[in-house]
Amino acid sequence: DVKVTQSSRYLVKRTGEKVFLECVQDMDHENMFWYRQDPGLGLRLIYFSYDVKMKEKGDIPEGYSVSREKKERFSLILESASTNQTSMYLCASRAGIGTRSSYEQYFGPGTRLTVT
């Protein structure tokens, strides 16, 4: 079974703090994704990565950055947290296109971040 883990389930940070959200997958997947989930808006893609050290902006990248130094780990960074970044953050991974891909994304349990 694919397992995607996220470093924290709940996190409370102060405005202006630098925040790191970590995601690890154990299935050697090439692709990894960070979403934020807000009521009534569904999931919105922040950043994704097709390979190590490779990243692309999603639909709402402002205020965020990412790092992928190893294949299994994808980090989301809030350089200076703000209250409008209070949200649920979900990480996902997926096998590469044209390989054994089933086109399914596997999700972690989520991190509920509160910025005060």
Added chain:
Amino acid sequence: AQSVTQLDSQVPVFEEAPVELRCNYSSSVSVYLFWYVQYPNQGLQLLLKYLSGSTLVKGINGFEAEFNKSQTSFHLRKPSVHISDTAEYFCAVSGRYQGGKLIFGQGTELSVKP
């Protein structure tokens, strides 16, 4: 570009009744379609997917969905729901040859009452 509209934000239903959660999409290219479920305080889990072939797709927990290309719909159905089906359901679309990025609908909250 693709977009997804889930037509109902909340669907209350009694236990053992049938349910349909509606999803419409728009896309200028061929698509793959997905339904995910999110139980309280958990991540998303795949219910079913349409990639090609038969337009009627069966998934886990007794759910099924039908791909209707002419109506650009992918409605989710279950003939008899249980209390344990109470969750949020997300429809998602991915354009073929577009790197597997998913576009999600806003979600439908299914509430099953005894």
